Amino acid sequence: MAQQSEQTKQNSSLADAQKTANSSEDPGRDRFITSEADITSFIDIAQRLERELTSIVVGQERVIRELLLALLAGGHVLLEGVPGLGKTLLVRTLADALTLKFARIQFTPDLMPADIVGTTIVTEQADSATGASRRVFSFQPGPIFANIVLADEVNRATPKTQSALLEGMQERTVSVGDSTRPLPKPFFVLATQNPLEMEGTYALPEAQLDRFLLKIMVNFPKAQDLLRIIDTTVGTQSLHAQPVASGEDLSRLIETARAVPVATHIKEYAVRLLLATHPDQEDAPDDIRKFVRYGASPRGLQALITTAKVRALLEGRYNVSTEDISTVAYPALRHRIILNFDGLADGVTPDSLIKTILQEIE
Structure with missing residues (x-):
């Protein structure tokens, strides 16, 4: 009974999210x-x-x-x-x-x-x-x-x-x-x-x-x-994946x-996160200016949004949150941040820089 109640609750939350998305006239939302x-x-x-x-x-x-x-x-x-x-x-x-x-x-x-x-x-x-x-x-x-x-x-x-x-x-x-x-x-x-x-x-x-x-x-x-x-x-057992x-x-x-729809303010959050990886941006953290040679490309922004959509569904939601963006930021951006000589010499990692960015833009 508890499992059935939980499933009913999840279906209800998904239905509410869909109703909200359908009634929204926000032009920043995707078709879905x-x-x-x-x-x-x-x-x-x-x-x-x-x-x-x-x-x-x-x-x-x-x-x-x-x-x-x-x-x-x-x-x-x-x-x-x-x-x-x-x-x-x-x-x-x-x-x-x-x-x-x-x-x-x-x-x-x-x-x-x-x-x-x-x-x-x-x-x-x-x-x-x-x-x-x-x-x-x-x-x-x-x-x-x-x-x-x-x-x-x-x-x-x-x-x-x-x-x-x-x-x-x-x-x-x-x-x-x-x-x-x-x-x-x-x-x-x-x-x-x-x-x-x-x-x-x-x-x-x-x-x-x-x-x-x-x-x-x-x-x-x-x-x-x-x-x-x-x-x-x-x-002695042999493990094989079942279809x-x-x-x-x-x-x-x-x-x-x-x-999955993405609200405009979520897209803007992802854009700020991406731009913060570039050392030539005014709002870039000090560590980015000091240790980064090149920041993430627009493909990094696409990776943030597409994987955040998947995470939202896996979490039982039909809308993307800033938590989804910040969670996928590490695997989506770590290979797109190119360190300079100082960053390599000091042992700085892209993950530590991403953590700094997330702390500053929240």
Whole structure:
């Protein structure tokens, strides 16, 4: 009875939020879907997906939540953490739970663009009329032609190879020879990089970093989580994700999230937050002026809004709040703030600067 009452209360709050949004004449609000069934379906599938991931990937609840924010916003993710923390397991489990085609690309210095996008090969084909064999060109697709692509240790490949991935991330197409081929829908890139090893790596350029909607830091598990990892991974049981949704369901959830209304004052708050990352702005905090070379791009603003919409729905609300913006600010902006020499020398982190900005603009 308590659970039913809670569900009724949640549905009532969603209905009230929709009624308020529908009656508003605020031109700063987006157009949105008014079906309560869409919202209820979004919350149900997202919660089941989150539970499925946390049941297999232990001790990474925050990482899973931030991954879902990016996924349901339709963006790509950069995962940074030391080896052995379950990054590959997380991505593979996500693909299994969504019944999507999964591909893993291990980036190395000798990896070539053709190893990612595919190549054209010559094959023998029998002529249907004469029966004689003839040579024809056929395209052999590479691993990028999957719904979820894990780009493992992406910073180990050369910039030429990284650019092949960059085109797919931005355009959702790849160029092979003189033709352009579309990638499957939905299409998500989840790239990983190891912060410990710098030898033999090629730092991702700012243009490519900006293509990632979120940068998620994967931290080391706590003691109780390590005990759970022992219980779930070194025994005889084998854990496999159960299907939760399909690619069509995911595409529908993304459209539902994009339709969440955002009030004008929330947009203005996000704009102030973004502008505060730029050292040449009058209202920039002193630490930004001292330690930052370049601030976040307009893509950072888009990341703030789109992921805040998803978070609002996950929290059972149909309207975005300043709390949603401030919560997603860390993964949305940390890779878009470029430190100068003083910032690097003093060990300043983008997260500490984002914290300072949030404290000053509230």
